[in-house]
Amino acid sequence: MSSSANTATADTLPTSPTVVRLAGVNKTFSNGTLALSGLDLDVHEGEFLSLLGPSGCGKSTALRIIAGLGQPSSGSIEWPRTMHDATGSPERSIGFVFQEPTLMPWADVFHNVWLPLRLKGQSKASVRASVMEALDLVGLASFAKAYPRELSGGMKMRVSIARALVTRPQLLLMDEPFAALDEITRFKLNNDILRLKAQLGWTVVFVTHSVYESVYLSSRIVVMAARPGRVVRTVTVDGPTVRDEDFRTSDTYNATCRTVSEALHSAMGAGDHL
Amino acid sequence: MSTPSSTPDTGGTPSDPPYDRARRRELILRVAVPLVILVAVLLLWDWYVRAYDVKPYILPGPGLVASTLVKDWGTLSSALVVTVRITFTALFLAVVGGSLLAILMTQSKIFELALFPYAVILQVTPIVAIAPLIIIYAPSTQSAVLLCAFIVTFFPILSNTVAGLKSVDHNLLNLFELYGASRWQTLFLLKIPAAQPYFFAGLRIGGGLALIAAVVAEFAAGSAGAGSGLAFRILESQYRLNISRLFAGLIMLSATGVVIYWLASLVSYLALRRWHESALNREN
Numbered sequence A: 001m002s003s004s005a006n007t008a009t010a011d012t013l014p015t016s017p018t019v020v021r022l023a024g025v026n027k028t029f030s031n032g033t034l035a036l037s038g039l040d041l042d043v044h045e046g047e048f049l050s051l052l053g054p055s056g057c058g059k060s061t062a063l064r065i066i067a068g069l070g071q072p073s074s075g076s077i078e079w080p081r082t083m084h085d086a087t088g089s090p091e092r093s094i095g096f097v098f099q100e101p102t103l104m105p106w107a108d109v110f111h112n113v114w115l116p117l118r119l120k121g122q123s124k125a126s127v128r129a130s131v132m133e134a135l136d137l138v139g140l141a142s143f144a145k146a147y148p149r150e151l152s153g154g155m156k157m158r159v160s161i162a163r164a165l166v167t168r169p170q171l172l173l174m175d176e177p178f179a180a181l182d183e184i185t186r187f188k189l190n191n192d193i194l195r196l197k198a199q200l201g202w203t204v205v206f207v208t209h210s211v212y213e214s215v216y217l218s219s220r221i222v223v224m225a226a227r228p229g230r231v232v233r234t235v236t237v238d239g240p241t242v243r244d245e246d247f248r249t250s251d252t253y254n255a256t257c258r259t260v261s262e263a264l265h266s267a268m269g270a271g272d273h274l
Numbered sequence B: 001m002s003t004p005s006s007t008p009d010t011g012g013t014p015s016d017p018p019y020d021r022a023r024r025r026e027l028i029l030r031v032a033v034p035l036v037i038l039v040a041v042l043l044l045w046d047w048y049v050r051a052y053d054v055k056p057y058i059l060p061g062p063g064l065v066a067s068t069l070v071k072d073w074g075t076l077s078s079a080l081v082v083t084v085r086i087t088f089t090a091l092f093l094a095v096v097g098g099s100l101l102a103i104l105m106t107q108s109k110i111f112e113l114a115l116f117p118y119a120v121i122l123q124v125t126p127i128v129a130i131a132p133l134i135i136i137y138a139p140s141t142q143s144a145v146l147l148c149a150f151i152v153t154f155f156p157i158l159s160n161t162v163a164g165l166k167s168v169d170h171n172l173l174n175l176f177e178l179y180g181a182s183r184w185q186t187l188f189l190l191k192i193p194a195a196q197p198y199f200f201a202g203l204r205i206g207g208g209l210a211l212i213a214a215v216v217a218e219f220a221a222g223s224a225g226a227g228s229g230l231a232f233r234i235l236e237s238q239y240r241l242n243i244s245r246l247f248a249g250l251i252m253l254s255a256t257g258v259v260i261y262w263l264a265s266l267v268s269y270l271a272l273r274r275w276h277e278s279a280l281n282r283e284n
């Protein structure tokens, strides 16, 4: 099943085509903080890419720039295979999962998941099946009428994931989606994400603080350092395509965790926190 | 948890005997305690008036007040209708005007910069001080009173709604932006629902203020408000040393205030009961 602990430290490029390419991206906030400095990043189709790094290294900023929420101060973002609309902006199909579930408390689960389609002008009746299918994929079909306050933290996160996948996005961006959850729920949702990725053929960019989570999930890990935010190392995870609890105890997993840990520690200065 | 509750707003299971009993006890306490206090105060009042032989034109006993309330019901109730009509018209206009202006001000920076300072000035100037002017300029006493009540009611609704429209979760705004929501979609699907709890808090405050302002304006109008609202009747009773009628009018005014507050709370509860903390039946 798993090969030996072969963890490439150089940028071994996957062969699949590029979905989005960031080249020399800098981001300076109005208060003078240099959040990103010369970020080069290619996201390839079908890969699971994790951004890992100490707090404040610009992971969220990078993700938001990819999503089109906030412009880079300099540098370019290209969507090589994406059509452009009349105004010249790319018609990205993106799903975004925030660190908090970010649900509308006044709307039930169905209406929350319907939202992205509703904003595109699709009526409730015409998309009922798609919404229910998305809820089914995260195992919450029977909770369509429940309100967010009636759900546990993990269930809210799953609603948030259903909302991100209901549009069938080309690219899924997740910003520490499981940071606030307990380990058991986290492991379960990790497996859910891997299953959905296999099922739906997603490309994922995933932000996390956890070395173990990143190794378990990713095909490639980008380790970043802070002040200024930059990429220090890219680690390709040579794991099986189908991952389960066996993978968590395999030699490949352990060896990769060690490599990534070392990369992370060398990236962290004295004042950095995970 | 295996199945979702189909009616998420019911608090607990009514068939559960200990829960039911606790709930009934709570309800009885809620009614009984204030009632006991009321009876005690009435008895004390009655005893004081009798024991010290207080003249009815100084302090009438509760019995006399009650019989005056019944005897003068015709005059008092038609005065009450006038006051209530003014209060509710002012409240209605303030709700419509306040929330529309709030939306306008949050949609356009220019509007906010232009109007908000003046709304504040209007609010901080005591209404008693402008009422005489308004009474001179307004075409009729009724419309002057209405205008005063409107001015006072308008601001809490405006400022609360503005605060609500601006306090939308930043991530939700990003989400709407990400999915290419139009200005109108963001307003109707996100900002207005998010502002509801604030709006209703403003409504509760405004409802109480509308009645107070209507009374104050009627006082300011004085005898010019002949044949008008309850406040005028109260003033009139004072001139005539008809203190028991004054008390009767006062009781009707506070009852009206309580009903307005209760109505505003009810509307707020009905609108928010599915989701907002302020209206939730907590189960822990």
Ligand SMILES: Nc1ncnc2c1ncn2[C@@H]1O[C@H](COP(=O)(O)OP(=O)(O)OP(=O)(O)O)[C@@H](O)[C@H]1O
Pocket (backbone or CB within 6 Å): A029, A030, A031, A033, A034, A035, A054, A055, A056, A057, A058, A059, A060, A061, A062, A229
């Ligand atoms: N809106 C903003 N205005 C000013 N500075 C900002 C803003 N957002 C982020 N920053 C700064 O940019 C840097 C990167 O922030 P970012 O949120 O991308 O970090 P992060 O890697 O996601 O951190 P964490 O892991 O703690 O979430 C930080 O130093 C932060 O203080």
Ligand SMILES: [Mg+2]
Pocket (backbone or CB within 6 Å): A059, A060, A061, A175
């Ligand atoms: Mg972050």
